[in-house]
Amino acid sequence: MISASGDGPNAKRVTLEDVAAQAGVSRALVSIVIRNAPGASAETRKRVLEAADALGYKPDMRARMLARGRSRHIGTVFGMIGLNFQFNTLLLDGLYVAAARHGYELILSAVTKSRDEIRAVETLQGFRPDAVIMVDPPNPAPVLAGKLPVVAIGWSVDDPAVDVVRTDDHMGMAQAVNYLAERGHRRIVHIDGGHGEVARARRAGYVAAMTAIGCQAQIRVISGGETQMEGYFAARALLDDPVLPTAVIAFNDEMAVAVVESLVHAGYRVPQDVSVIGWDNSALSKLPHTRLTTVAQDTEEMSRLAIERAVARIEGKPAEPREVVLRPELMIRATTGAARDE
Known part of the structure; x- marks a missing residue:
């Protein structure tokens, strides 16, 4: 049923029957007019539209799309811990922008310590998404692969039913190591x-x-994580070692900044004693007091490509290659320099 609601959470729901009563016609005629289908005279159309306007009737676009077999929703599963660092925040913002350009809305569902990917996906299915985008979840094989279009952002997936958009992590690490x-x-x-x-x-x-x-x-390799707190714990392991490394490459900028601060608090100089490189080129890395050398990823491009692939699969259009691998770029700033003389 095509229906509508007034303004505000407590407003009375205006239905086709309400419009029909106001216009003095049948519900079937109202449906024809609202759908702009043939079968109603010009005079009837004018009367129905005036009645709909007077009552504040607004067609339920989601119901229309469901009736046509689409919800115009793209589900997005992401790790809640991952949202603590700025890269995933930028990625989600980019997905919202790119989805809106194609007339789609994002529906978010998080994976947490107490909520696994299966539960996150079950929540999304209640919204009947047309496709799902996975942002670095813990499961290497998305559970919805083959059931509807799935795009993974950030890591490689072997399943041919899953599209992939990622940065070349091996290339980025080689850039950092070779520079050092x-x-x-x-x-x-x-x-x-x-x-x-x-x-x-x-x-x-x-x-x-x-x-x-x-x-x-x-x-x-020192065990770390994604947050600054985990960076502090990792830095303690560095400082406990009798032989301090000359350089550190952290998983992301959050971790790298925590390492820099821990080294400085312990009396070491960055980069004179230890060089530090982060990953993501987040806003944190660009702050004047940070100026962190980092491996940059293009979150806007990753988001755009992921949405384009999801929409192409929804509409049955070709989207090749299945896996798009973007080139990272090492951004050289103040936290790296020559190795200390030993």
Whole structure:
């Protein structure tokens, strides 16, 4: 049934029957006029539209789209912990903007410690989304793959039913490691991002880059996470080691800033004693007192491509290649320099 509601949460719901009574015609004629379908005279159309306007009738567009088989909703599943760092916040904002351009609305559902991906997806299904976008969830294989269009942002998925938009984490890590190696660094430590798929990819990229420059013996990964608090704990592990590394590459900017602050509080200089590199090129990295060297990702482009692929799959249009891998860029600022003389 096509229906409408007045303004405000407590307003009386205005129905087709109300409009029909006001115009003195049948409900079927009102439906024909509202849908702009043939079958009503010009005089009847004018009377029905005037009645609808007088009553404040507004067609329920969601009901219309459901009747046509679409909800104009794109579900988005994201990790709640991940939302604590600025990259995912920018990504979600970009998704809202890109979805609106195509006439779609985002429906968000979070994965938390007490709410797994299955529960998050069940919530989305109540809104009958036309597609789902996954933003770095903990599950490497999206549960809705093959059931409706799914786009994963940030990590590689083997399933051919899932589109992927991600940054080349191996390339970004190689850029960071090679830049440090050119400045004499060999004891380069990586503070990882935990157990997620993006963290795994960056960890593997770090190991590959260190091996490529002949520093297999210097490979060291410290367990980290995504938040500044986890960065502080990781920095304590660094400071407890009798041999301080000359450089640190953190999983994201939040972690990197926490490492810088911990080193400075302990009496070390950045970058003279230890160089630090973050990841994401967030607003935090650009602050005047931070000026953090970081690996940049283009969140606007990632969001745009993800929405375009979701919409293309919804409409049955081609969207190739299935996996789009964007090139990162190392942004060199104040927290990196030559390795200290030992």
